Amino acid sequence: MTALTDLFTYQKDTEALGQIAGRLGWDQETMMPRGAADQRGEEMAAIESVLHARRTDPRIGDWLAAAEGESLSEVDAAQLRHIRRSFERASRVPADLASELARVTSVAQGHWAEARGKDDFASFAPVLARVVALRQQEGQALANGGDTYDALLEDYEPGATAVQLEAMFAEMRPRLVELRGKVLEKPAPAGLSGTFGEAEQMAFTAKLALAFGYDLSRGRIDMAVHPFSSGSGSDVRITTRTSATDPFNCFYSTIHEVGHACYEQNIDAGYALTPLGGGVSMGVHESQSRIYENQLGRSRAFTGWMFEEMKTAFGDIGVADADAFYAAVNRVQKDFIRTESDELQYNLHIMLRFDLERALISGDLPVADLESAWNTRFKADFGYDVPKASLGCLQDVHWSLGLFGYFATYSLGNVYAGCLSNALRADVPDLDTALAAGNTAPATTWLRDKVQRHGGLYEPREVITQACGAAPTAAPLLDYIEAKFSEIYGL
Structure with missing residues (x-):
């Protein structure tokens, strides 16, 4: 057991350094002066060198070998599984x-941020080409003769393969496309009207975060170009963004990131x-953000409460009643931006990215x-032209970060969320009564007990199957x- 003690003590320092690296990334997107970008790049490279050296330290192999045959608790065995996977992968790079x-x-x-602001993909292309080339090299090293894209996907959803995801998308696409066609033939519900101040939006978004159980004594809400969540345990941070004419952009981005947080x-x-102290995979992580945002946050019950709260905060918002507000929240319309997409079309955005990034790699x-x-x-998938790069291939930050293999986990998270929602409503049949009062605790407590508290204890599909x-x-x-949008649009 001395080997285990030494290994776990060593790993704790590695995990702490990883959290520091994550904090540097958060700072870069929220607080760092733009002129510091090159220096921050060197700082990130330096800390990654330290982390890579720690993750590939030969002593880890010795400690793992010494632990073979030991009688291990479930928690210790799970820790060893993660450490072994990390050690083997890091050692190939x-x-x-x-x-x-x-x-x-x-x-x-x-x-990327500069190019996006100028709608100038050509200026970003050489930088992205360098990122792609490096990730290709990494994927090839990790694959060890296997599929390069699958090797990268393993970082985000252990055990998943592109072939499995293709099959999932093939099952989803026909029903989504058929339903979208029927919905878009119907008149679109009215949206909100008026102007919504940034300070007022941020105050309301804090109320929403608290309503979903976000602990602000251990968390923050800031602003960034692209909403995200980072950190773990006692230091978790989320970001959102505002739009003067579309407060839902801010509010539902916040609820989404609160699910992660x-x-x-x-x-x-x-x-x-x-x-074990972080989410087990991005698919499981996304299941939490998507069920918070959609099955809970966009439900008829919760939007009824939200409508009254928005009237109090903003006055006349251009919709007459809670039913009209619910329809506005779930309005299906022609759009370009994945993060602002309705539930019906969202996965079609992911399928596009999945196919393109596989072709890039x-x-x-x-x-x-x-x-x-x-x-x-x-144009082929949605039927209309992209007018500018910020509404097209520059809208997402992911590829600039080198996150190839990440996008598919959004749809996988949606699939997991659908399963979890069914199980939740079976276990909590009066859930809508609580949501109508702005009380998400019955749902968030169920999710905490069934999924969140386990962290990395189980494999991704295992934790969802158990829940x-x-x-x-x-x-x-x-x-x-199909049921939700058929009801809203009278199909």
């Missing part, structure tokens, strides 16, 4: 490649600074041709979307 990836992706974020805050405190799609490929695919009593499938999500 050269140290200089890991450091260069950290430096280049740090600097690339600033280039509450997952991290509700993990068993005993797992802090261990491999395989080398079938040169970066220089990405904007054209995006626009062509978008739901059956293996996850796309059917519950598709049934939910």
Whole structure:
């Protein structure tokens, strides 16, 4: 057991350093002066060099070997599973490649934000090409002769493969496309009207965060170009953004990120600074953010409460009653932005990105041709032209960060959320009564107990299967979307 003690003590310091690296990333997106971008890139490269050296330290292999045959608790065995996976993967990646990836992706974020602001993909393309080349090298090293994209996907959803995701999308696409066609033939509900001040939006968004259980004594809400969540345990941070004419952009981005943040805050405190102290996968993480945002936050019951709260905060918002507000929240219309998309069309945005990024990583799609490929695919999938790059291939930060393999986990999270919602409503049949009063606790407590507290204790599909009593499938999500939008649009 001495080997285990030494290994876990060593790992705690590695986890702490990883949290520091994450805080640097948060600062870069929220507080850092833009002129510091190059220096921050060097800082990120330096800390990644330290982390890579720790993750590949030969002593880890010795400690793991010494632990073989020991009688282990469930928690200790799970920690060893994560450490072994990390050690084996990190050992395949050269140290200089890991450091260069950290430096280049740090600097690339600033280039992406600038290019997005100017709608100028051409200025960003050389930087993105460098990121893609580095991730191709990393994927090839990790794959060890296997599929490069699958090797990258493993970072975000252990055990998943592109072939499995293709099959999931093939099941989802026909029903979504057919339903969208029927919905778009109907008149769109009216949206909100008026101007909504930034300070007022941020005050209201804090109220929403608290309503969903976000602990602001261990968390923050700030603003960024692209909403995100970072941190774990006692230091979790989220960001949102505002629009003077579309407060839902701010409010539902916040609820979404609060889902991520509450997952991290509700993990068993005993797992802090261990491999179990964070969400087990991005798919499971996304299941929490999407069920908070959609099945709870966009439900008829909760939006009834939210309508009254918005009237109090903003006065006349341009809709007559709670039913009209519910329809406005769930309005389906032609759009471009994934993060602002309705539930019906959201997964179609993900399918586009999944196919394009696989082509980028395989080398079938040169970066220089990405904007054209995006626009062509978008026109084919959605039926209208992309007018500018900020509404197209520059809208998401992910590729500048090198997060290839990440996008598909959004749809996987939606699938998981559909399954969890069914199980939640079976266990809490009077849930809507609580939601109508702005009380999400019956739902968030159920999610905490069934999913969030476990952190990384179980494998991704295992935690969802245990929570739901059956293996996850796309059917519950598709049934939910079809029922919801058929009712709203009178189909």
